[in-house]
Amino acid sequence: MRAVPGVSPARRQEDAMAELIEFQVPNPAIIGRRAAIIADLADLLPAECLVTEPRELAPFETDAFVSYRRLPLAVALPETTAQVSALLRYCSREGIPVVPRGAGTSLSGGAIPQEDAVVIGVSKLSRILEVDYPNRAAVVQAGVTNINISQAVDADGFFYAPDPSSQLACTIGGNIGMNSGGAHCLKYGVTTNNLLGVRMVMFDGSIVDIGGKALDAEGYDLLGLICGSEGQLGIVTEATVRLLAKPEGARPVLFGFDSSEAAGACVTDVIGAGIIPVAIEFMDKPAIDICEAFAKAGYPMDVEALLIVEVEGSEAEMDAMLARIIEIARRHGVKTVKESQSALEAAAIWKGRKSAFGATGRISDYICMDGTVPLGQLSYVLRKTGEIIARYGLRVANVFHAGDGNMHPLILFDANNEDERMKAEMAGNDILRLCVDAGGCLTGEHGVGIEKRDLMRHQYAEADLNQQMRARSAFDPNWILNPSKVFPLDGRPDSLETRPAA
Amino acid sequence: MLHPETEADVARMVGEAAAANTTLEIVGGGTRAGLGRPVRAASALSVARLSGITHYDAAELVMTARAGTPLSEIEAALAANNQMLTFEPMDHRGLLGSTGEPTIGGVFAANVSGPRRLSAGAARDSLLGVRFVNGSGDIVKSGGRVMKNVTGLDLVKLMAGSWGTLGVICEVTFKVLPRPEAAVTIVVGGLNDAEAAHAMAAAMALPVECSGAAHLPESLVRAFLDGRLTGGPATVLRLEGLTPSVAVRSEALQAVMAGHGTVAVLDADETSQLWREIRDVKPFADRPGKPVWRVSLAPMAGEQLVAALRLHTGVDAFYDWQGGLVWLAMEQDPEPELIRGFVKALGGGHAQLVRANAATRSSVAVFEPLSPPLEALTRRLKIQFDPQAILNPGRMLAGV
Numbered sequence: 001m002r003a004v005p006g007v008s009p010a011r012r013q014e015d016a017m018a019e020l021i022e023f024q025v026p027n028p029a030i031i032g033r034r035a036a037i038i039a040d041l042a043d044l045l046p047a048e049c050l051v052t053e054p055r056e057l058a059p060f061e062t063d064a065f066v067s068y069r070r071l072p073l074a075v076a077l078p079e080t081t082a083q084v085s086a087l088l089r090y091c092s093r094e095g096i097p098v099v100p101r102g103a104g105t106s107l108s109g110g111a112i113p114q115e116d117a118v119v120i121g122v123s124k125l126s127r128i129l130e131v132d133y134p135n136r137a138a139v140v141q142a143g144v145t146n147i148n149i150s151q152a153v154d155a156d157g158f159f160y161a162p163d164p165s166s167q168l169a170c171t172i173g174g175n176i177g178m179n180s181g182g183a184h185c186l187k188y189g190v191t192t193n194n195l196l197g198v199r200m201v202m203f204d205g206s207i208v209d210i211g212g213k214a215l216d217a218e219g220y221d222l223l224g225l226i227c228g229s230e231g232q233l234g235i236v237t238e239a240t241v242r243l244l245a246k247p248e249g250a251r252p253v254l255f256g257f258d259s260s261e262a263a264g265a266c267v268t269d270v271i272g273a274g275i276i277p278v279a280i281e282f283m284d285k286p287a288i289d290i291c292e293a294f295a296k297a298g299y300p301m302d303v304e305a306l307l308i309v310e311v312e313g314s315e316a317e318m319d320a321m322l323a324r325i326i327e328i329a330r331r332h333g334v335k336t337v338k339e340s341q342s343a344l345e346a347a348a349i350w351k352g353r354k355s356a357f358g359a360t361g362r363i364s365d366y367i368c369m370d371g372t373v374p375l376g377q378l379s380y381v382l383r384k385t386g387e388i389i390a391r392y393g394l395r396v397a398n399v400f401h402a403g404d405g406n407m408h409p410l411i412l413f414d415a416n417n418e419d420e421r422m423k424a425e426m427a428g429n430d431i432l433r434l435c436v437d438a439g440g441c442l443t444g445e446h447g448v449g450i451e452k453r454d455l456m457r458h459q460y461a462e463a464d465l466n467q468q469m470r471a472r473s474a475f476d477p478n479w480i481l482n483p484s485k486v487f488p489l490d491g492r493p494d495s496l497e498t499r500p501a502a
Numbered sequence: 503m504l505h506p507e508t509e510a511d512v513a514r515m516v517g518e519a520a521a522a523n524t525t526l527e528i529v530g531g532g533t534r535a536g537l538g539r540p541v542r543a544a545s546a547l548s549v550a551r552l553s554g555i556t557h558y559d560a561a562e563l564v565m566t567a568r569a570g571t572p573l574s575e576i577e578a579a580l581a582a583n584n585q586m587l588t589f590e591p592m593d594h595r596g597l598l599g600s601t602g603e604p605t606i607g608g609v610f611a612a613n614v615s616g617p618r619r620l621s622a623g624a625a626r627d628s629l630l631g632v633r634f635v636n637g638s639g640d641i642v643k644s645g646g647r648v649m650k651n652v653t654g655l656d657l658v659k660l661m662a663g664s665w666g667t668l669g670v671i672c673e674v675t676f677k678v679l680p681r682p683e684a685a686v687t688i689v690v691g692g693l694n695d696a697e698a699a700h701a702m703a704a705a706m707a708l709p710v711e712c713s714g715a716a717h718l719p720e721s722l723v724r725a726f727l728d729g730r731l732t733g734g735p736a737t738v739l740r741l742e743g744l745t746p747s748v749a750v751r752s753e754a755l756q757a758v759m760a761g762h763g764t765v766a767v768l769d770a771d772e773t774s775q776l777w778r779e780i781r782d783v784k785p786f787a788d789r790p791g792k793p794v795w796r797v798s799l800a801p802m803a804g805e806q807l808v809a810a811l812r813l814h815t816g817v818d819a820f821y822d823w824q825g826g827l828v829w830l831a832m833e834q835d836p837e838p839e840l841i842r843g844f845v846k847a848l849g850g851g852h853a854q855l856v857r858a859n860a861a862t863r864s865s866v867a868v869f870e871p872l873s874p875p876l877e878a879l880t881r882r883l884k885i886q887f888d889p890q891a892i893l894n895p896g897r898m899l900a901g902v
Contacts, residue, residue: 132800133703133707134699134700134703134801134802135703135800135801135802135803135826136703136706136707136801136824137800157707157709158707178652179652179656181650185650186649189623189627190650190652192627192656192659193623193627202875202879206875207875208873208875208876208879209873210876212800212849212850212851213799213800213801213803213826213849213850213851214798214799214800214826214850214851214852215619215620215624215798215823215826215827216613216624216798216852217852218852218869218870218872219869219870219872219876219880219898219899220660220663220664220668220880220883220898221613221626221659221660221662221663221664222660222876222879223659224626224656224658224659224660224662225655225656225657225659225660227656227659228652228655228656229655229656245706245707245708245709245710245711246709247709248709268561268562269561271563272560272561272563272680273680274584274679274680274681274682274683274743274744275744276679313709313747313750314709314750314751314754316746316750317744317746317747317750317751319746320744320746320747321744321746321747324744372648372649372650372651373648374559374562374564374647374648375561375562375563376559376561376562401650404648404649404650405648405649405650406649406650439646439647439648440646440648441646441648441651441653442653443651443652443653444648444650444651444652445650445652446652447652448652448653448654452653456653456654459653459654460643460653460654461643463640463641463642464642464643464644465654466640467636467640467642467644467657467886467887468644468654468655468657470886470887471655471657471660471883471886471887472655473886474879474882474883474885474886475879475882486654486655487654
């Protein structure tokens with residue numbers, strides 16, 4: 001969620017000169033054949049499904065990682081699996097790179113195209129095909145938004161669990177590509193734990209069905225491999241997802257602590273006690289200040305760290321669980337305890353947290369990191385993050401999912417100050433290295449995309465990356481799918497490096 | 503038999519086997535050796551000496567152990583901290599008549615899960631990180647020890663359930679959870695299989711979070727709880743969690759289930775015994791010899807499969823996972839075409855022949871045959887991990 005509003009064409013030029021992240025060099029032979037390629041694509045799709053005018057292509061030049069942008073060759077918005085298949089068969093035969101796209105809400109640049117690529121967007125594949133309550137499954141097309149699934153089954157007492165913060169816009173196809181999480185994944189897991197099956201079009205246009213309404217699929221766990229593969233293994237056009245019975249109610253409690261250490265220890269003890277809240281959100285002092293100034297949620301201003309813990313269930317259950325959680329918080333010297341007695345009070349507790357990114361965006365540009373660390377390392381990583389940020393002379397606000405160690409430091413900077421922008425990116429990279437060194441990983445839920453691609457060697461040895469790339473090659477031997485993403489541009493399989501550029 | 507003591511030993515031995523083009527059977531505790539297709543390998547490699555818990559921080563709810571660590575050692579260490587594996591791995595010794603000690607590597611290599619798979623996911627959902635040696639002798643790691651990780655391709659999931667055909671798993675890191683403070687089982691009596699399917703679907707539609715939903719037809723119900731379940735078929739629903747939660751949920755569930763059949767409640771000890779027996783397929787373990795199938799399909803299709811089969815052949819069955827996991831014991835022949843034909847007609851799924859002699863397992867497709875494009879993809883993946891196909895050749899599929 002980068003907030004860099006109103007980037008002018010002139011700015012864009014400037015960005016291009018100062019980019020830390022490289023793209024593959026576009027193939028001039030493909031760009032040179034643009035007119036012929038567009039004519040061919042027009043044979044495969046209805047006219048309204050093909051975007052080729054530069055002005056209309058502009059919305060597709062980036063995603064939510066807006067510092068980087070590239071105009072694609074063309075954008076195809078197919079309405080059927082058969083059209084996706086025809087497009088991929090064509091692009092494969094012609095050696096044209098393909099960039100799959102959901103709603104373009106990726107925070108890591110996973111959907112940013114390149115000049116010689118055709119974007120295949122799933123936004124017109126937007127039908128819910130089947131809702132099957134007895135089998136607790138829904139079959140949906142890939143362009144259905146995340147929230148649409150839950151809304152469609154809400155009145156009947158069901159929901160779809162993963163709830164990324166972009167859920168109003170993001171598609172289930174994109175969620176599968178990124179293995180999206182959300183605030184509730186502490187209890188319900190991420191996309192991979194809630195996906196039962198997919199229909200996917202392979203690089204060459206062939207169509208495969210994997211899984212279905214059964215809990216386990218046959219053979220290798222291809223579903224597990226596809227989930228989070230960032231559009232590099234194929235284009236998912238339909239998904240079967242698991243529905244769950246909606247809990248009776250949910251209620252948050254807010255805690256203020258004198259130190260991040262005490263808040264962190266409280267998190268560990270709550271989880272260790274066998275109470276599984278649906279969410280445990282953490283905010284540090286700068287985040288509290290920013291959110292309170294914006295949302296006037298009534299957050300305590302005399303504390304160093306704030307936790308929002310939410311439980312679900314019937315009234316009696318929630319009473320019992322919250323009583324225990326409050327008892328644990330007291331053992332850790334909690335300074336402020338704010339219980340919610342009504343829906344209104346619950347909304348007030350969440351109001352500040354939910355506006356955190358927006359409130360931050362109002363006062364500054366920022367980049368949001370996504371490293372995940374073991375729970376025991378939270379305090380250490382927070383302290384070190386502060387040191388790194390101070391070294392670059394920047395500011396940071398920490399707002400994150402504490403229950404699963406998924407950190408989201410927001411690094412504040414001035415996008416109009418070239419030097420600060422570079423410093424922010426470099427500080428972000430240092431923080432991600434810190435997360436890996438503390439036993440964690442580069443990204444918990446946002447994906448690698450282009451943003452973290454060049455840090456992959458910090459987390460993985462050459463043999464680890466090679467094995468991942470070989471697995472990828474089994475699905476897409478010529479690497480036409482989303483080629484600039486995830487894996488460092490150098491060191492890719494030999495057959496690719498020697499592929500003629502023209 | 504090769505007996506590596508370190509991951510480096512495994513890498514060297516597999517590398518040498520690859521150089522000499524020697525096929526290897528990968529062996530853990532051997533309790534599940536009878537699963538899958540029989541492996542014909544020139545030599546064997548045992549991970550038994552790669553043993554021991556290497557990292558366990560109870561507060562972080564994560565454990566790391568070498569592949570050959572006995573499951574009993576892991577469960578004892580967890581129990582000492584009042585924790586458990588959420589996916590409730592089945593113990594195959596009773597059903598297969600095997601001996602020895604199951605290992606944690608084997609549990610993940612076969613993605614072995616039990617009744618709680620319904621609510622808490624399979625072994626693959628608990629697996630956070632893995633270190634393995636591929637068929638070229640390279641040491642590869644994937645994932646780590648954090649709960650959320652989308653850094654690169656998720657080879658962790660792929661390794662779970664790959665039956666040692668993609669690599670030799672050397673070390674696994676997995677999520678653990680506190681043991682539930684309270685557990686009860688609601689027994690709904692007197693339902694036939696079709697009625698039970700509807701009752702279980704109704705239970706799963708309630709906000710009570712059943713952590714187990716099984717149906718034990720009249721013919722098999724006496725095999726459980728030492729025959730104490732009387733009164734005909736039993737549809738059983740497990741609730742686990744904090745004591746006050748379980749009390750509230752139990753009442754809510756009983757109120758709804760009273761509209762389906764007679765209702766009784768089992769206490770924590772009986773609950774523990776019953777679900778262990780369901781997990782380990784006790785009725786068929788008690789009757790050795792007959793071919794046994796494990797069929798995974800849409801929950802409502804389970805009883806339809808059994809009803810369809812009964813018109814053609816002698817079969818006994820009970821249901822787990824809300825009806826979506828059917829344990830079938832055949833009176834006579836394994837009848838793979840018949841079973842798979844009905845599974846396909848009922849919307850798909852997969853049937854695995856779990857118990858049969860080696861001759862049958864060689865002649866019958868033990869695992870569900872893959873569609874041609876998926877089989878081609880499977881073979882391409884295999885080559886990318888084990889180019890010379892030296893690891894557990896044929897365990898899953900001829901040549902894989």
